[in-house]
Amino acid sequence: MCVMCACVRVCVQTEDGEEENLLENPFSLELEFVDDPNFKNKVNYSSSAVQIPTDIYKGSPTILNELNWTQSLERLFIDNRREDSSLRWQVFGSATGVTRYYPATPWKAPNKIDLYDVRRRPWYIQGASSPKDMVIIVDVSGSVSGLTLKLMKASVMEMLETLTDDDYVNVASFSEKAEALVPCFKNLVQANIRNKKIFKEAVFHMQAKGTTDYKSGFTFAFEQLLNTHRGDPLVTWHYFESLLPNSFESEGHVFIAPREYCNELELASNNTEFLFNFIALMEKVTPDSKQCDNLLLHNLILDTGIIGQLVDKVWKNKDLNTYGFLAVFAATDGGITRVFPNKAAESWEEDPEPFNASYYRRSLDNKGYIFRAPYRTVRDDLLNPENDTIGVLVSTAVEISVGGKTIKPAVVGVKLDLEAWTDKFKILASNHTDRQGSNACGPHSACEMDCEANSEDLLCYLLDDGGFLIMSNQKEDWNKVGMFFSEVEPYLMYALYNSSFYNRKQSYDYQSVCEPIPTSSHGAAPRGAFVPTIADFLNMAWWTSAATWSLFQQVIAGMAYQSWFITDEVLAEGMDSRERGCVMIQTQYYFTNLNSTFNMLQDCGNCSRLIHAKKINNTNLLFVVAEKMPCNGCEIDKLSQEEEEYKDLNPCDEVARYRKGPSMCFDNNQSENTSDCGRGHSFGPSLITLLAIQLLLLSQLASPSALLALL
Known part of the structure; x- marks a missing residue:
């Protein structure tokens, strides 16, 4: 049934075409409908209409009250359409089942029996409820065959229709054991149109057989709800489609x-x-x-x-x-x-x-x-x-x-x-005031700091907070953008540093690796061998010393490679080409003078120049304008930002390294086994071993070449 509302008229249009006024208002007006191509229907833009579900009593005080207070929405609907003519249907649904829609049009039931209820529409459910996870388990044992199974199938399909894209669902059937109705849906999936269609097809083909095991069904349901592996992979993949290279x-x-x-x-x-x-x-x-x-x-x-x-x-x-x-x-x-x-x-x-x-x-x-x-x-x-x-x-x-x-x-x-922004920079940095007046730049007049007009006389720069060049009005400096400013204009950078616009911080890297120090000292000696003298042989203490063991190892190696007595050029003192450890100084510059504007005079003795510096608000930039240096330059120590090796010429000037000592001393541990401590003195070679080594060495040294080497 449909209620047509015009002004204060509220009526019910019955199936036989008769109208019944619900509010009994004698000042009610008849509605006139006109064809509208936008709606492809007859509508009335001055009124709204109301639809009430068939199973709800139209004379209920709750319904009458609902019709009364929702009529105030009619003015809102009209105003909305006036502000946006592209709007189509505007609908309000209430928890009692009353639907008010605009513009008014004769209600046409989708079927012979009007079963429309706004509370079962997806848009109403989605707006009135929060996202939910749902697991539907269906008993398909032999006891539910026939009409019971048909009713269960219809119920599951209706339940699926109440779900929206915000919901996640899975359907399982169980008899002796429970299993997902759609095998590839091993977890909860999004309740979108595609997935619900797949579920409905699977529900339609369910068959009853076997015995009932409720425990398996409920176990499956709880495992699904507790499993965090939720979602439809295809839906998730949709979010990442824009990451594919074919969309770049x-x-x-x-x-x-x-x-x-x-x-x-x-x-x-x-x-x-x-x-x-x-x-x-x-x-x-x-x-x-x-x-x-x-x-x-x-x-x-x-x-x-x-x-x-x-x-x-x-x-x-x-x-x-x-x-x-x-x-x-x-x-x-x-x-x-x-x-x-x-x-x-x-x-x-x-x-x-x-x-x-x-x-x-x-x-x-x-x-x-x-x-x-x-x-x-x-x-x-x-x-x-x-x-x-x-x-x-x-x-x-x-x-x-x-x-x-x-x-x-x-x-x-x-x-x-x-290149494009350098042109903009020259224009923005220029002083456009009174160019043709008394302040105009000329051979015998004071020049304004006009970067565009005086690009041949003035140097204009943008520097970042670390002292690196960002922009310049000098084209020859464009290929130096990104360099430390001291490499571009060393005298100007020194003036900024000396005026405390920039400060310097040095840090020391004690774990650096440097190239080896080259050397040309060479000598000739047997490669890798210690050669004992005759005095060593006469000293019996030598035979039991560590040198004996070292010599024994060298003899064995010489016999294996036949190169013990070969003389070759070697680096003096065993020097090789391996890299060496060193200490490197890392220097950084940063803003310190945050004054908005600063003017200074750089005096180089034979000449001087004016410098104007200004920090640009809300950026990390420093705008610097300076006259070109009229003389060759000043005597300064060029600033450098390059990493360099720290030359420790004076040990007394070594940079202190921070070290925090332990807060307490641990000199005893109860779990430590000290029974073997101090027993190292008992280890030594046996007498037989020493005699064998001596005989081996004497046999090697008996040759003439060995004696010459010893002498």
């Missing part, structure tokens, strides 16, 4: 952190190979599998979806060339790094593990935007700006407040095209 061209390249997500996951040094291994495993298992790290995988699924939306809704809609971007990227703590577009991944050299990547750690540890140029030293080949595309990474952490706490689950950023 449209979605951007994906790097996945090489973590041990599951025990059976085979790690690989190649990212693409690791992705294939990961996807292949996800087709077999689910994030809730016992063999997997559930937290890692669930974070990975969440991050994959979020980054995918970022690509579809933001990145794809932007022309990166317009902004001077070579790439945009995002990295998450879940282990996903996506670089867009795909071709930008060819020059991506960052670590696929975000927590090992420099830009990621620095973005988490600092506020604002972190600029980082590709690190270079004077030993590296210079970049060619005309042939090489030079990119500068700019990244920042994503901050989210949850429960009063701030978390940083991801880092996003761009890769700037250096």
